[in-house]
Amino acid sequence: DAGVTQSPTHLIKTRGQQVTLRCSPKSGHDTVSWYQQALGQGPQFIFQYYEEEERQRGNFPDRFSGHQFPNYSSELNVNALLLGDSALYLCASRSQGWETQYFGPGTRLLVL
Amino acid sequence: GENVEQHPSTLSVQEGDSAVIKCTYSDSASNYFPWYKQELGKRPQLIIDIRSNVGEKKDQRIAVTLNKTAKHFSLHITETQPEDSAVYFCAASRFGGGSEKLVFGKGTKLTVNP
Numbered sequence: 001d002a003g004v005t006q007s008p009t010h011l012i013k014t015r016g017q018q019v020t021l022r023c024s025p026k027s028g029h030d031t032v033s034w035y036q037q038a039l040g041q042g043p044q045f046i047f048q049y050y051e052e053e054e055r056q057r058g059n060f061p062d063r064f065s066g067h068q069f070p071n072y073s074s075e076l077n078v079n080a081l082l083l084g085d086s087a088l089y090l091c092a093s094r095s096q097g098w099e100t101q102y103f104g105p106g107t108r109l110l111v112l
Numbered sequence: 113g114e115n116v117e118q119h120p121s122t123l124s125v126q127e128g129d130s131a132v133i134k135c136t137y138s139d140s141a142s143n144y145f146p147w148y149k150q151e152l153g154k155r156p157q158l159i160i161d162i163r164s165n166v167g168e169k170k171d172q173r174i175a176v177t178l179n180k181t182a183k184h185f186s187l188h189i190t191e192t193q194p195e196d197s198a199v200y201f202c203a204a205s206r207f208g209g210g211s212e213k214l215v216f217g218k219g220t221k222l223t224v225n226p
Contacts, residue, residue, distance in 0.1 A: 041219070042118075042203075042216030090156070103155045
């Protein structure tokens with residue numbers, strides 16, 4: 001049983017570029033959340049997807065957008081990258097109705 | 113807004129000693145409190161969680177206590193081992209109320225010295 005997977009593992013971009021990160025949830029899970037983890041900090045909630053809709057959003061600008069596909073996988077898109085977007089981006093999945101969230105290994109994004 | 117304070121930020125203990133990490137949350141409607149362990153370069157891994165209808169939960173060497181009145185919850189690790197060395201994060205969420213995001217503390221770096 002595969003856990004949460006994410007791709008790519010590492011990414012280097014320059015300011016102003018756009019990036020797409022991908023997440024496959026744990027088998028049996030239908031709800032995906034994205035978190036940003038800056039160095040030395042706890043993860044910060046970006047948004048959550050369920051039934052292909054954004055259900056909840058954290059305090060992040062509209063440059064951050066997402067999508068969920070019918071197979072429950074998800075993408076995080078960030079436009080007009082800023083240096084401050086450099087972080088570890090974590091995907092977490094769970095089953096709707098259950099609290100426990102399982103995290104993927106993350107994508108480490110570096111913006112130069 | 114919601115906030116979770118976590119203390120201490122660093123903790124160094126001798127192997128075999130106990131370690132205690134404390135968190136305080138601001139949202140009185142929070143009802144789910146997980147703890148995650150994150151080793152360097154790895155994903156956060158759930159080690160134990162507690163719901164608001166329970167005051168204490170134990171799993172082998174790990175225990176979590178919750179004081180809803182004071183809005184405090186704590187992680188207790190007994191008989192620490194070098195492999196317990198990692199960053200530990202507490203989190204809180206208001207599960208079932210339409211606000212199910214996890215709000216994390218800033219983490220505690222635990223070092224267990226052999």
